[in-house]
Amino acid sequence: MAATYLHVxxxxxxxxxxxxxxxxAAAITDAHGRDPLGEAEARFIADRDSFYLGSVSEHGWPYVQHRGGPKGFLKVLDPGTLAFADYRGNRQLLSTGNLHANDRVALFLMDYKNRARLKILGHARVEDVRDNQALAVRLAQRDGLAKAERIIIIDVVSYDWNCPKYxxxxxxxxxxxxxxxPLKSRIAELEAQLRSLQA
Known part of the structure; x- marks a missing residue:
């Protein structure tokens, strides 16, 4: 566990x-500054096609939203910054509204196949794509900018890897x-042999 994550x-x-x-209780050491993402974290993030984003409303209620896209749609801009394009959805804008009131976020990135989980804490801000076209182009998914409305930029505070137990x-x-x-190929092979024998 990174020092700042434990401290927070x-x-x-x-x-x-x-x-x-x-x-x-867990021993707490002094944490100075933020914990930058390393190469292992950057590779893990680049290989994800979804994550969960937790935010908090001005009334203190937590809200968790699933975000999905092609692998790597959540981009590591540098060791302390993440970003993704925010596309039009159901027009509720719950996360967007929450971030205007409270910029603290928690991200859960899951690799179910390999039973790995990366948790990230950060401060997020929302930008209109029209105000940052260069970054919007960099973050664009396969559909281009047609439906992207916002950019979410996350300044990473710290992160933690969880054990795979549960x-x-x-x-x-x-x-x-x-x-x-390979099984489908082998079945097709055997079916072809069977047809040959029956003929």
Whole structure:
């Protein structure tokens, strides 16, 4: 766990809960500044086609939204900055509104196949695509800029990798197709041999 992540998340109430249930609390060291993303984190982010974005409303209610796109749609601009294009959805704009009131966000990036999870804390801001065309082009998904309305830029505070213990493996259609590809080929081969024998 990166030092700043521990410093931010292990609040007094969390430490009291740890003492109550486990008899001791996590040791907290002083954290100075932010924890930049490393190469392992950048590779993991580039390989994701979705993530969960947590924000908080001005009334204190948390909200979690799923964001999806082609692999790498969440871009690492530099070790301390992430960004993605925000496309038109159901027009509720809950996350967008929350970010105007409270810029704190939490991201969960899941790799179900390999049972890995990366959690990122940061401060996010929303920009209109018309105000930053160069970045909008860089972040554009396969549909181009036609439906992109906003850019979400996240200044990373810290991150943490979770253990795989309770992550249930799941597979994308592409991963399943890749796994069963050799079986399908072998079945086609055997069917062809059977037809040949029957003829």
């Amino acid at each position: 998340t292990m609040t007094d109430s969390v430490r009291r809960a740890q003492e109550r249930y486990y008899g001791h 992550i249930t493996p799941r597979y994308s259609i592409e991963e399943v197709e890749e796994s069963i590809g």
